[in-house]
Amino acid sequence: MLRHLNLQATGSAQPSAGRTIIENVSRRGFLKGTAAFAVVVQFLPFDAEAYETYPHGGQSMPNGVVNNPLVFVSIDRDGTVTIKAHRSEMGTGSRTSIPMIVADEMEADWSRVRIVQAEGDEKKYGNQDTDGSRSLRHHIQPARDIGAAVRRMLEEAAAKRWETDVANVQAVGHEVVHKTLGLRLGYGELAEAAMALPVPARADLRFKDEKEFRYIGKGQVKIVDLHDITTGKAVYAADVSLPGMLTAVVARPPVVGGKVKSADSAAALAVPGVVNVVEIPGSPLGSKFKPLGGIAVVARSTWAALKGRDALTIEWDAGPHGSANTADQEKELRASAGAPGAPVRDQGDAEAALASAARVFTREYYQPHMAHAPMEPPAALANFADGKCEVWGCLQSPYGARGDIAEFFGLGEEDVKVNVTLLGGGFGRKSKGDFAIEAAYLSREVGAPVRVQWTREDDIRHSFYHTTSVEKIDIGLDANDKPVAWRHRSAATSFLSTFAPDEGVQHPVEIGMGLEDMPFEIANVRAEQCKAYAHTRVGWYRAVSNIPRAFAIQSITAELADELGRDQKDFLLEMIGTPRKLDWRAAGLPQEFWNNGEPYEHFPIDTGRLRHVIELAADKAGWGKSLPPGEGLGIAAHRSFVSYVAAVVRVKVGEDGTVSVPETHIAIDCGFVANPERVQSQMQGACVFGMTAAMYSGITLENGAVVESNFHDYDMVRADNFPQVAHTHIVEHPFAVHATGVGEPGVPPILPALTNAIFNATGKRIRNLPIGDQLQT
Amino acid sequence: MISLTVNGVERQFDGDPETPLLWYIRDELGLNGTKYGCGTGLCGACTVHLDGQAVRGCLATVAEAEGTSVSTIEGLSPDGNHPVQVAWRDLNVPQCGFCQTGQIMQASALLAASPSPSDQEILEGMQGNICRCGCYQRIVGAVRRASTGV
Numbered sequence: 018m019l020r021h022l023n024l025q026a027t028g029s030a031q032p033s034a035g036r037t038i039i040e041n042v043s044r045r046g047f048l049k050g051t052a053a054f055a056v057v058v059q060f061l062p063f064d065a066e067a068y069e070t071y072p073h074g075g076q077s078m079p080n081g082v083v084n085n086p087l088v089f090v091s092i093d094r095d096g097t098v099t100i101k102a103h104r105s106e107m108g109t110g111s112r113t114s115i116p117m118i119v120a121d122e123m124e125a126d127w128s129r130v131r132i133v134q135a136e137g138d139e140k141k142y143g144n145q146d147t148d149g150s151r152s153l154r155h156h157i158q159p160a161r162d163i164g165a166a167v168r169r170m171l172e173e174a175a176a177k178r179w180e181t182d183v184a185n186v187q188a189v190g191h192e193v194v195h196k197t198l199g200l201r202l203g204y205g206e207l208a209e210a211a212m213a214l215p216v217p218a219r220a221d222l223r224f225k226d227e228k229e230f231r232y233i234g235k236g237q238v239k240i241v242d243l244h245d246i247t248t249g250k251a252v253y254a255a256d257v258s259l260p261g262m263l264t265a266v267v268a269r270p271p272v273v274g275g276k277v278k279s280a281d282s283a284a285a286l287a288v289p290g291v292v293n294v295v296e297i298p299g300s301p302l303g304s305k306f307k308p309l310g311g312i313a314v315v316a317r318s319t320w321a322a323l324k325g326r327d328a329l330t331i332e333w334d335a336g337p338h339g340s341a342n343t344a345d346q347e348k349e350l351r352a353s354a355g356a357p358g359a360p361v362r363d364q365g366d367a368e369a370a371l372a373s374a375a376r377v378f379t380r381e382y383y384q385p386h387m388a389h390a391p392m393e394p395p396a397a398l399a400n401f402a403d404g405k406c407e408v409w410g411c412l413q414s415p416y417g418a419r420g421d422i423a424e425f426f427g428l429g430e431e432d433v434k435v436n437v438t439l440l441g442g443g444f445g446r447k448s449k450g451d452f453a454i455e456a457a458y459l460s461r462e463v464g465a466p467v468r469v470q471w472t473r474e475d476d477i478r479h480s481f482y483h484t485t486s487v488e489k490i491d492i493g494l495d496a497n498d499k500p501v502a503w504r505h506r507s508a509a510t511s512f513l514s515t516f517a518p519d520e521g522v523q524h525p526v527e528i529g530m531g532l533e534d535m536p537f538e539i540a541n542v543r544a545e546q547c548k549a550y551a552h553t554r555v556g557w558y559r560a561v562s563n564i565p566r567a568f569a570i571q572s573i574t575a576e577l578a579d580e581l582g583r584d585q586k587d588f589l590l591e592m593i594g595t596p597r598k599l600d601w602r603a604a605g606l607p608q609e610f611w612n613n614g615e616p617y618e619h620f621p622i623d624t625g626r627l628r629h630v631i632e633l634a635a636d637k638a639g640w641g642k643s644l645p646p647g648e649g650l651g652i653a654a655h656r657s658f659v660s661y662v663a664a665v666v667r668v669k670v671g672e673d674g675t676v677s678v679p680e681t682h683i684a685i686d687c688g689f690v691a692n693p694e695r696v697q698s699q700m701q702g703a704c705v706f707g708m709t710a711a712m713y714s715g716i717t718l719e720n721g722a723v724v725e726s727n728f729h730d731y732d733m734v735r736a737d738n739f740p741q742v743a744h745t746h747i748v749e750h751p752f753a754v755h756a757t758g759v760g761e762p763g764v765p766p767i768l769p770a771l772t773n774a775i776f777n778a779t780g781k782r783i784r785n786l787p788i789g790d791q792l793q794t
Numbered sequence: 795m796i797s798l799t800v801n802g803v804e805r806q807f808d809g810d811p812e813t814p815l816l817w818y819i820r821d822e823l824g825l826n827g828t829k830y831g832c833g834t835g836l837c838g839a840c841t842v843h844l845d846g847q848a849v850r851g852c853l854a855t856v857a858e859a860e861g862t863s864v865s866t867i868e869g870l871s872p873d874g875n876h877p878v879q880v881a882w883r884d885l886n887v888p889q890c891g892f893c894q895t896g897q898i899m900q901a902s903a904l905l906a907a908s909p910s911p912s913d914q915e916i917l918e919g920m921q922g923n924i925c926r927c928g929c930y931q932r933i934v935g936a937v938r939r940a941s942t943g944v
Contacts, residue, residue, distance in 0.1 A: 108890030246891035248874035249827015249867035256826040320817040441892025473832040705928025728836035736920035739930035
């Protein structure tokens, strides 16, 4: 998301342009002796016109969007269509869905399509940074452009062959037919001629009517890796090996910025299989994705490396964060949020309205750091030889990692190659390629290919953590209990502290995730950011700052409804107010307001859509129905990643405080949906992920070091307590309603919907996360 | 020298007998379908069968596997069409996929021991296998489908 930090993170779209000649020769084509007919590719200037009809923020991402079909599609003589997947696959299904869109628009038979993962090369493929729930929303139209262009080229090739006008032919189901003569030519037969044609201008393309879609919107295409995953053949980072490869595990400083004071590696070197012990230079907080440093044990097997690491004796110098404690930090955050901060939104005069209010309703919510804990811990293989470095890893941002490696070692970009494996979950952790730099460093030092394997303990203790924050909200009510003022103060550690010396302030991206874009119809609104200083690496975690903001806003709204004796759902709708598109200037939002990187005029805050998902989820869940004692329904809604999601969670709290969730209803409006089956799987997953965050996820710093280490003290929702039935309700739209985010926006409403339900079941209000043992009796 | 059978092939191992099966299977045999997730028996990603019983490959050592028959995901079914694998594909269970081989090995051992488990038995039988993506609803559905055929 933030490889290239830009403090003026606006949604303005500037088409990128350029003309480069590159060689794009299919290795497979060479090996088989059959050419894949895209040999010399001219990168055309970005086709801005394509996006005037379907505008989105893709162009303003680093290296923009590429819609050149020759970059992404090749066709073999046997008709096999190869489509490059340029986004990293971490479970959302984009590796299937984007090529599926290309295939549909080019009238390819999906059973004859194979997917090849692109290496990290944004000059060629455009932006590849897979996070921010952007893959479909930035690539659905470019994928259609690509498919339509290839279809047009195949049609032109056939028309030439038949010496007829292109209007007389049509591509249908992997072949081109002559409309009147009944002649047919398969895609394989046409490939060579078709792919040698100039790429047609977009004005000459005919896009399919939505009614003609074979795969898009149907939810019938299975993920491309399904068979490999279920047979153990799918390749993740630690599944790649090279001849002569060694495996390393690293003892990293327990405190960020710490250093090795002294080390005795004799016992480690005595472990059979250990070949070397190497110190990796460390870096202070604020060093972006540079390694933490420490001592690596390099061995012929993972087991030997692990035993060797256990045998190390290291004395650490903790460095400047060695006295940091979570308990102290919580107090600091509460104190900071309790005093005026820097305004980030000012609408009306909230201070005056609070001063003159009949009463002020105040609540404060806290969340500690969280670790992503993807099931696949970070791992990477590097081969550093002859001044060049090749890496294989589970990387969300392969081109970002490539640049970081080049910078770390003083190499040119052309001397670094980054290959992307499947990711065993990412959730933001794998946007940061520190583990790939470690592998490259060790490979260079020992002169052999090296795989770095992180253990689960490494993963939980050395993450780039979700922000810890206190969100304090004051609501001023007039004499008729009508809310007339809203003041939200946020003290939250920022991921800026990972990129530069910490000034205790948040980035516009974080501010734009629920703090300043609060959609309630209240006359006077003020949002402030209050200073918060980090003592560990802060990163981004699925849904990022939307999690604490939705938790605070949706909790206080339910709390105030209870205070006023109102129904929580009705009161939430009343707070949102009339269906309208927020005028951001009138709402007091600043010029640098970050609308998830999207042009505001096309992706406004639309309270009508937010209201609709609330009404839909409430209706489907039977909101208002009576439940047995110990059970409750909770509701919450949040706009994030320009999608609108509402959740109703039904909870059952046992007499001993055990929480179970028999049912959830989640309603999502994410514009046009290309793959409803994967939207459903993301929503089911979001219910589990959100419940885990609410129930268990808290990282504790003691003397600067993380206390938690594995799933015994950093537990996950499991098969015996997951939300038993998660119903997904997708708002249907035509293609013209732009696709928006899916991977993340399901998560934020789950936490407050769960805690609101717990309150309705038990009367116990959760204001500090995680829930942990707060309900135990 | 330790002798054991892995996926029907007799194997000899003369390395550290305390080597966990997980690392023996991955590093020595190159069978990468068995995954490392936690190393402490808490997540189930490394689940394999030892004489038909589901065990955690990160806890069981090669010495403990002496004389046994070990099955990994690669040996579960010659064509990859064990009823559990088929059910998994029918219901589109995986998201990222990383934990799924362990889930499948756990489920297949569960069904071998109890061909028609109750819902509660499925939930309890699968609770040692974490899925961070949160595919549990479909995992449980697939186990049920594999047990009943629907």
